[in-house]
Amino acid sequence: MSELPPSDNETLPPADAASPEAIAEPAAPNIPDLQAALVALQAKNTELSDQFLRAQADMQNTRRRAEEEVAKARKFALESFSESLLPVIDSLEAGLAHKDATVEQIHEGASATLRQLKAALERNKILEINPGAGAKFDPHQHQAISVVPADQEPNTVVSVLQKGYSIADRILRPALVTVTAPK
Known part of the structure; x- marks a missing residue:
């Protein structure tokens, strides 16, 4: 026959419960050591709190400086263009x-001024x-005003009615533009 496990009513004593060494009192805490550990932990806590406050202040200063730079950039964004x-x-x-x-002088001056403006x-x-x-x-750069039959490839520019402009892509x-009609 096999042995049955003990029932809930039966309790078995631990194997070493009978030995006097197992009944020994736990060691009494060493109070000076605990006080020294507490002082060390309090010092570490103070140091970490100080580091945290400094890091937080640095972050706020960095955020403030960045906000000031953005405000200056917005304020003076047109300065170079204006110059x-x-x-x-x-x-x-x-x-x-x-x-x-004379008409020729006016035309020459207007052409020179237009070149200056384009260069700026x-x-x-x-x-x-x-x-x-x-x-x-290209529908991203052109707007078709009309579609005309032409001897060109379909969907190509026939003429430009008004130039377009881009800034930094x-x-x-x-x-x-006027474009050719599909065949």
Whole structure:
């Protein structure tokens, strides 16, 4: 026959319960050691609290400086662009100051001023979108005003009605174009 496990009513004493060593009192805590450990933990807590407060203050200072820089960038964002337009204004004012200018002189002055303006725009990353005839129609850069039959490949630019402009790969205004009709 196999042995049955003891029932809930029966309790077996531990194997070493009868030995006097097992009944020994636990060691009394050493109070000076505990006090020294407490002092060390309090010092570490104070040090970590100080480090935390310093890190928090550094984070707040960094956030404040970043907010100030963003505010300055917004405030002075147009400064460079404005400086590049000042020579254009000077040229226009100088052209208007000549009361007895000939048509050729006015045309030459207007052309020079237009070149200055285009150069100022290019320095500030404002680029012209002016597709040539036969260029593939790009709906991201062009806006088709009309579709005409032509002897070109379908969906290509026939003519530009108004130039477009982009700034840093972002479209300010799409070029208004006429495109060829699908065959």
